[in-house]
Amino acid sequence: MAATVQADDIQQTRTRLQSLDALxxxxxxxxxxxxxxxxxxxRVTHWPAFEWAAIQLDHPAWNGFHFYDLIFPMFLFMAGVSVPFSVGRALENGTSRSKLxxxxxKRGIILVIFGIIYNNGLNIQPIAQVRFGSVLGRIGMAYMFAAIIYLYAAERWQIFWFWFFIIAYWLILKFLSAPGFHAGDLTMQGNxxxxxxxxxxxxKLYLGIHDPEGIFSTIPAIxxxxxxxxTGITLKKTGLSQMKKVTRMVVVGVVFLVLAWIWNLDFPVNKNLWTSSFVLNVGGISLLLMALFYYIIDVKGHNKWAxxxxxxxxxxxxxxxxxxxxDWNHTNTAFFNWLFQLIGNPWNAVAAAVTxxxxxxxxxxxxxxxxxxxxV
Structure with a gap:
């Protein structure tokens, strides 16, 4: 039985992780x-479930957590999951560390450039008018440093660096502040x-005095x-059965969620600052969703729905x-304007969003x- 499981896992590592693409x-x-x-x-129905969901699809003003806060960090999490399957496989095939x-x-730099283009377009502007912080830039830099650690550090040291960055970040923000503010100030002006x-x-910074994709908060994003x-290393291991992988992700995910909200009492969950409690919170949810998708798609083989x-x-x-x-809006109107007119108010707005x-x-x-x- 053990040999069968191992053979299945070896075959799995040779193929693309279907659950990762779906997630x-x-x-x-x-x-x-x-x-x-x-x-x-x-807006059309005022159904309580959809009104609650609509709130979850906006970011909190500062502290707190909504579902929409998960989208960006989970993308970075998944960029990390892919590393053992891409960079790791290249290492196994004999590609040198220096080449990798x-x-x-290069990938990190390209993502930074893409992020600048996404923010500012292709028009040449004065430096003062350019926003350099970006979602793709944050992903690029955090991915790059995390992948470098993967290239040169054993798994136990990767675990060390995971905790080192978030604990060091917590201590820095707890004992330092902007000039004129008390130590540990976590307001937008004072942190x-x-x-x-x-x-x-x-x-320019996104909010004038603060940028949610700034330089310093990239530290915990690593x-x-x-x-x-x-997580990718766990999924790639041949010595673990698929169900043990699922169990490990679920257990760690739940533990992280508990730790996140305990830490929140001293260091609030805050996406704008990418606080350490935020790292554990989104990390826990990402692990649970990865476990769910992996179980349904890669373990049970139910992949058509995805x-x-x-x-x-x-x-x-x-x-x-x-x-x-x-211009997706123009394309949408050009193709489906007749449908929106046929449906009429107020459901034509929903139809427009669907199309x-x-x-x-x-x-x-x-x-x-x-x-x-x-x-990339």
Missing amino acids: RGFDMVWIMGLEPIVKKIA LWRVV FASYVDRCLLPG STGILGIL FFFKVIGMNSILIYMSTHFI YLLIKWLFLYVLYRHKIFLR
Whole structure:
């Protein structure tokens, strides 16, 4: 029996992790167009469940946590999960660490550049008007440092660095602050991370005095990437049965959630600062969702239902960047305006949101059928 399980796991590591593509697509579909569908249904119906969901699809003003706060860090988590299956396999096949280091650094830099383009477009602007912090830039930098640690550190040291970054970040923000504020001030004006960004980050900050994708808060984000890498290592191990992998992810996920909300009493869960409690909270939820998708798709083999998400997940960066090059709203209106007029108020707004998502998905489906994927 043990030999059978091991053989199954070896075969699995040689193939693409189907659950990872599906989970990436599930993550991306919310900002691709599912969010406005939920919000418009809530506005039309006033059903309590949809009104609650609509609240969850907005970020809290500062402290606290809503579901929408999960989307960005889970994408970084999944970038980490893929590392043992890509970088790790290349190492096993004899590619040198120095060559892989350059590959990792190049990917990080490309994502930073993509993020700048996403924020500012392709128009040349004065440096003071350029926003350098970005979602893709944060993913690129955190992924890069986490992958470098993976290349040069054993698993136990990766665990050490995971805890080191979030504990060190907590201590720095607890005992330091912006000039003129008391030590440990965590307001937007007074916290040390925002102060460092105001001093070092060129161009403009997203909120004037603070940027949620700034330089200093990238430190704990590296731990989010490392957690993904450790999860990928677990999923790739041939000595663990698939059910033990699921169990390990669930147990660690639950423990992280408990620790996150205990830590929240001293260091609030806050996406804007990417606080250490936030790292554990989104890490715990990411682990539970990874366990669920892995169990259903890779363990039980029920993968047909996930095809919709897989199409999105295999071209997630492309569809994210596309909004700066394709006027999806105009395309949607051009194709379906007759339908919106036929449906009439108030449900035409819901129909518009649904068709907006549908057009984007069909675009990705055509690319999927022709095996066209944006690889960074």
